Amino acid sequence: MSRIRLSGLRKTYGDTVAVDGIDLDVADGEFLVLLGPSGCGKSTLLRMVAGLIEPTDGRVLVDDADVTAVPPRDRDLAMVFQSYALYPHLTVASNLGFPLRVRGERRAVVREKVAAVAAELGLTELLRRRPKELSGGQRQRVALGRALVREPGAFLMDEPLSNLDAKLRTSTRAGLSALHRRLRATVLYVTHDQVEAMTMADRVALLDGGRLVQVGTPAEVYDAPATTFVAGFLGSPPMNLLDVDAVVGPHGVRARAVGLDLSLPDAGPGPVPDAGSSRALVLGVRPEHLVVRAPDAPDAVLRGRVSAVENLGSEELARCVLGADGGPEVTVRGPRPLGVVPGREVGLAVDPARVHLFDPDSGRRLERRPGAVSPAPSSPAVEPALDDRPLARSLP
């Protein structure tokens, strides 16, 4: 299996920047998911790796060989397309054998390999059918088989599950993960579905506006989002982001907003400041880290009124308006029943260790350290460096 490295990869269409200087390293055997909203440049990036789109700038390296100018067929990469792109006039067997025949493999070898892949994917019974006689899931497997049969150095997948229904998607997801483990294949996988990213990826690379925002394991990007974009994109519902006034002291941060008064102590002795010159920050809390309390409970650092409760089956979501009417809204998520009623006052508690702080201008994550709230060290030109930053935070 191959290692893929992207260096300063860039694509512009006229004045529009689709992909803006991406550096990324996909290790041998790694399952890396490119995640982002539609239009963030992830498909363009994948097509540049495939060789289907010529980059404006930058290089693509496969196993340390520069393939930027190499045509797709000689890159030893196979691609699975969102629409599957099966040849409608060919049978399943011919579709599977197509890349082999093009490469001039002998008939017997083609037949043998097609049979093996078909057996592996449960397509043996369907070999004589044409794509239009197959269900969506079967077509998806043929598309996967056509990539597998070549035994390529790496797989490129462009939202391969997005045309399946929810149930089939779940089972296919598991199947893909199992296949990846067994083949130890290098996979570069594009999706806008965070569930696919969280469940299948070894590492997730988040893209926004053509730039790489954060690269890390699913746990890292979820637990320590590098920017407000990542915080707001991952999680369902996403992280609550609140504008607060914060007093930053030597031993902690005191954050205040409508219906919110929160002390975030740092390690070491000393009080969290009560008053002083304040600055604006963005405070983030995941819905599952908010705990429902009585409105007058001493640890209810957020107070507000419940505006709606949604039943998800095993869990409930409660939307609460903080402070007086017209205040900011936060979402609480917890096991059902949450014990709240729309229209009632409610208090919310949170473990200070679960609170994230962001700079309101750059949107960057702020690491809390003893004595200061300061932007995390990172060179602005190299966003991926966010990934290398120590994620540990000092907490009591």
Next chain:
Amino acid sequence: MTDRLRAVRGHLVLAAVGLACVFPIYWMYATSLRRPGDVFATSLLPWPLSLGSYREAARELDVVGLLANTAVVAVGVAVGQLLVALLAAYAFAAYRFRGEKLLYLAMIGTWLIPFQVTMLPNYVLLYQAGLLNTLAGVILPQLLSGVAVLLLRSHMRSIPGELLEAARMDGRGSWGTLWTVVVPVLRPALAALAILLFVTAWNEYFWPAMVLQRSGAVIQLGIRGFLGTEGVRWGPLMAASGLACLPVFALYLVLQRQVVSAFVRSGLR
């Protein structure tokens, strides 16, 4: 009830239109099969049957030779137009290049320019090239069909881009992709277009008449021989016309399924 009434009414209209289309063809064959003396009879059924008109046509015309010549011209024109249009449409559909729009408009433009404007320059060119009175002279100036380029390009545009990308990933170059992916996918459209081009070329009268000054090199010119100054000889005229129609019917029968599916699909899109 109204639904059924509507259906019945619709079918009646269709039947009337169908009859109006088929009747002249039926009348041609009916007339050709009457005895030479009965040519002006108006009975619906040609009875008693006679092959006299066919014999007369065969005596005066080299029907087989004419049909063969016409076939060479029609096949040459249709295949040539199809090939040129296929390559041109592929280039226009799959590639972006400098001057693309201009070239495309120029090709479509050839369709808008009346034949009467181009026939004399073409004639002079053929004269200078020494191709007058040859079948090649009939075929060559007709090789580009603007409407065929237009139709094929729009069909090719409807092929999903990912299919062409898949072929590239699988190792096909553009030439291989054209023949192993694009052409098979477009087969119904190509068949429909082939019939259209073939029939047009088969029925062409004026241009062959100009290039092949000696009368009677293609069947349409041969038929003219029965329109004499001393009157029209309807029997052999209809017989020769009936024979001229047969290859077109045969081609349609062979390609019928493809053509129908092309029209049905183009309706669904």
